[in-house]
Amino acid sequence: MGRTPHIVSDVMTQTVVAVGRDARFKEIVETMAQWKVSALPVLEGEGRVIGVVSEADLLPKEEYRGSDPERLEQLRRLDDTRKAGALTAGELMTTPAFTVHAGATIAQAARMMAHASVKRLPVVDAAGMLQGIVSRADLLKVFLRSDEELAEEIRRDIIRHVFAVAHEDMQVTVENGVAMLSGHMSNTSLIPLAARLIRAVEGVVDVTFDVTGPTPVGARSAHTSSPEAGADPTGRA
16 A cells, blocks of 8 residues: 555455345345345346345334334335335345445545445446445555655655755654654745645645745844944945
């Protein structure tokens, strides 16, 4: 994991437990319990993802056990009441499935999860064939990168290219994922650019600066800016 941006294939789980469209209700529950997962891709043919069945899809079976929902609730929760009577993965699954490609960035996958309000995404190829699965926990793996690894990437890919051109001598330290740039800068306008690039490094939590800039003309000492003693302040001899 030595480059930015990282992509889904860097962190996804390749061994995936899945079920077919005709998998029965009890088989689905047993598979989830055996593999300690809360959702399963539903496959068709040679492995094309056609949906996902989750614990939320199974719960209506228990929720409505022994009681019939009122007509208003049936209309309001039509999908749940339908699933209460479902027997197979094809009847229970959420379809079409929210999926992601292996080449998508981790940030893109995170946005997809947030938008769809899901905890995991099946990873598919261009034909929709299952390649793996990526979870919220997988996306957080980038924050396990060591401070030393982050500092090296910042020096190599950002400092060397952004500041070397301006002949700036900047030092980089990283502690608990927070990067700090320190040193003297003659061109402080580079700070916003550096901050944006460093925050884009996978695993960086934040960035701070401890830099000094050029002394403003108006801040020079009185000794160097005032006329010599006894001299005509107008400059005339």
